[in-house]
Amino acid sequence: xxxxxxxxxxxxxPTGYLHVGGLRTALYNYLYAKxxxxxxILRIEDTDKNRYVEGAMENLIETLKWIGLDYNEGPxxxxxxxxxxxxQRLNIYRKYADELIEKGKAYHCFCxxxxxxxLRVEQKKLxxxxxxxxxxxxxxxxxxxxxxxxxxxxxxxxxxxxxxGKVVFDDIIRDRVEFDCSTIDDQVLIKSDGYPTYxxxxxxxxxxxxxxxxxxxxxxxxxxxxxxxLYDYFGWEKPIFAHLPLLLNPDKSxxxxxxxxxxxxxxxxxxxxxxxxxxxxxxxxxxxxDNKEFFMLDELxxxxxxxxxxxxxAVFNIEKLNWLNSEHIKNKSSEDILTLLKKEMxxxxxxxxxxxxxxxxxxxxxMKERITFIKDYITLSPYFFEKPEDYDKSVIDKRWESDTPxxxxxxxxxxxxxxxxxxxxxxxxxxxxxxxxxxxxxxLIHPVRLAVSGIGxxxxxxxxxxxxxxxxxxxxxxxxxxxxKQS
RNA sequence: GGCGCGUUCGUCUAGUGGCUUAGGACGCUGCCCUCUCAAGGCGGAGAUCACGGGUUCGAAUCCCGUACGCGCUACCA
Numbered sequence: 001x002x003x004x005x006x007x008x009x010x011x012x013x014p015t016g017y018l019h020v021g022g023l024r025t026a027l028y029n030y031l032y033a034k035x036x037x038x039x040x041i042l043r044i045e046d047t048d049k050n051r052y053v054e055g056a057m058e059n060l061i062e063t064l065k066w067i068g069l070d071y072n073e074g075p076x077x078x079x080x081x082x083x084x085x086x087x088q089r090l091n092i093y094r095k096y097a098d099e100l101i102e103k104g105k106a107y108h109c110f111c112x113x114x115x116x117x118x119l120r121v122e123q124k125k126l127x128x129x130x131x132x133x134x135x136x137x138x139x140x141x142x143x144x145x146x147x148x149x150x151x152x153x154x155x156x157x158x159x160x161x162x163x164x165g166k167v168v169f170d171d172i173i174r175d176r177v178e179f180d181c182s183t184i185d186d187q188v189l190i191k192s193d194g195y196p197t198y199x200x201x202x203x204x205x206x207x208x209x210x211x212x213x214x215x216x217x218x219x220x221x222x223x224x225x226x227x228x229x230l231y232d233y234f235g236w237e238k239p240i241f242a243h244l245p246l247l248l249n250p251d252k253s254x255x256x257x258x259x260x261x262x263x264x265x266x267x268x269x270x271x272x273x274x275x276x277x278x279x280x281x282x283x284x285x286x287x288x289x290d291n292k293e294f295f296m297l298d299e300l301x302x303x304x305x306x307x308x309x310x311x312x313x314a315v316f317n318i319e320k321l322n323w324l325n326s327e328h329i330k331n332k333s334s335e336d337i338l339t340l341l342k343k344e345m346x347x348x349x350x351x352x353x354x355x356x357x358x359x360x361x362x363x364x365x366x367m368k369e370r371i372t373f374i375k376d377y378i379t380l381s382p383y384f385f386e387k388p389e390d391y392d393k394s395v396i397d398k399r400w401e402s403d404t405p406x407x408x409x410x411x412x413x414x415x416x417x418x419x420x421x422x423x424x425x426x427x428x429x430x431x432x433x434x435x436x437x438x439x440x441x442x443x444l445i446h447p448v449r450l451a452v453s454g455i456g457x458x459x460x461x462x463x464x465x466x467x468x469x470x471x472x473x474x475x476x477x478x479x480x481x482x483x484x485k486q487s
Numbered sequence: 488g489g490c491g492c493g494u495u496c497g498u499c500u501a502g503u504g505g506c507u508u509a510g511g512a513c514g515c516u517g518c519c520c521u522c523u524c525a526a527g528g529c530g531g532a533g534a535u536c537a538c539g540g541g542u543u544c545g546a547a548u549c550c551c552g553u554a555c556g557c558g559c560u561a562c563c564a
Contacts, residue, residue: 011564012564013563013564015563015564045564046564047563047564048563048564050563051563051564109562113562116561116562124488127488128488128489129488129489129490130488130489130490130560131489131560132560154562156562158562174491174492174493177491177492178491179490179491180490183489183490183491183560184490185560187561188561188562190562191562192562193562195562197561197562197563197564198563198564199564202564217558218491218492218493218557218558218559219557219558219559219564220558220559220564221491221492221558221559222490222491222492222558222559222560223559223560224491225491243492245492245493246557246558248557250498252556252557253556253557254557254558280499283499283500283512284499285499285500286500287499287500287501287511290511291500291501291510291511291512293499293500293511293512293513310499310500311492311493311494312492312493312494312557313492313493313556313557313558314498314499314500315498315499316498316499317497317498317499317513317514319498319499319513319514320498320499320512320513320514321513322513323512323513323514324513326526330526367525368526369525369526369527370524370525370526371525380524395523399523441522442522442523444522445522445523446522446523448522449522449523455523455524456523456524457523457524457525458523458524458525459523459524459525460521460522460523461522461523462522
């Protein structure tokens with residue numbers, strides 16, 4: 001076992017979308033597998049018919065694919081341990097449940113929902129420490145069971161927990177954890193609709209799929225003793241467990257939809273880069289060496305270890321994600337950003353405009369360090385794609401003076417004479433004009449910025465002018481003189 | 488209620504008995520740079536390491552208790 005390459009799995013329930021907490025679980029599994037030259041398996045846990053959501057699995061797989069966590073085995077990528085969708089393995093669970101019954105470790109239970117409910121009420125009245133099934137159906141004789149089955153009375157199969165002793169196991173993250181067997185309920189293994197519960201299916205599949213490490217959320221820690229018991233009753237070797245801390249809302253409760261976005265696709269749609277999401281999620285509960293915080297996926301693989309996973313839950317804090325997004329944008333090549341920007345433009349009001357790659361690359365480079373999202377190119381500097389229609393009132397008040405039109409006319413006259421409109425020439429000419437007019441360069445710079453962009457903030461003026469080009473710059477300044485004079 | 492897990496700046500975290508007057512990052516903030524805004528550089532505020540007992544020459548670090556938070560307690564995962 002120890003010499004074998006690890007096989008880990010991400011086993012989500014397809015309830016509609018990939019949850020960020022799920023992504024974190026998937027990521028840590030993925031990193032552990034890649035780091036140790038193992039296999040990362042995707043298994044769909046769709047054993048609850050009531051929660052069936054059309055297209056949920058496809059959506060989940062698509063999101064995993066988008067973010068770059070490719071699995072080695074799973075739906076559509078079959079290994080030797082399929083099928084990887086639990087609803088297609090029903091006969092397997094049935095067979096093993098029967099095996100457990102034969103061994104006396106599980107039994108048929110014909111109790112009605114009413115009896116169970118009454119039992120709970122009774123136990124509560126008696127102030128019993130916790131409500132548990134009373135093994136009522138364990139007393140049934142073979143004949144009674146046979147008769148009930150023939151009559152097709154609805155039934156479940158329960159785990160026959162031996163209430164004596166303790167279950168002890170070592171968790172990579174939490175060290176030794178102990179549970180008293182008297183606190184473990186006779187868990188339902190097969191539901192009355194014939195489907196297995198999570199507990200049964202997960203143990204059987206992990207065994208059959210030769211999973212070596214079960215890396216999952218902390219919400220499973222409390223039911224791990226049931227799983228341990230199952231491994232023992234089957235006589236199977238147990239995997240190594242690692243229970244990850246939970247992701248939290250700002251108020252420290254378990255991350256939920258009510259307090260913000262929880263679907264990975266929401267963040268994708270808001271414009272977060274997959275690199276930033278991965279990096280951010282990795283840092284929620286894990287940290288690398290030497291205070292390093294910027295990580296690409298391959299670097300995470302190199303550095304990751306389960307031993308360094310934090311024990312306490314982590315609040316999902318959007319500020320840091322924003323910062324990482326801008327960092328990852330800065331880290332990208334202009335060509336890569338070009339691809340992303342084009343996609344963004346298709347969804348904007350500039351979709352029908354046709355800008356050359358050459359032009360766009362220049363815009364990309366000049367704005368790169370000022371943006372947090374790709375869409376900021378459009379929202380923060382629309383003037384690269386359209387003439388300004390309005391001019392920021394506060395900037396007019398601050399920078400536009402009565403003699404400004406006169407100054408600008410002079411500047412235009414000088415710019416018209418220029419042959420090569422590069423930023424050096426633009427700067428020299430503007431400075432010379434200011435000198436001619438006996439004014440500070442600021443008296444020209446700010447009005448020109450306002451005239452060509454409509455706003456008071458942005459990259460260096462000469463760079464903006466160079467990108468826009470001579471004719472456009474002159475046209476825009478003239479237009480501004482007209483419009484701002486009127487106002 | 489029971490059982491389990493957890494608790495270091497607002498947030499993410501480093502820290503595994505002395506190197507710690509608790510380090511870094513995000514955010515906030517001051518200055519520099521500067522045509523503006525960013526970026527960048529240099530600073531600042533911000534944590535009695537949940538609380539109370541022990542163990543020890545010495546504890547954020549080990550032990551016990553308490554509090555608080557969270558998870559589980561389903562024929563949901």
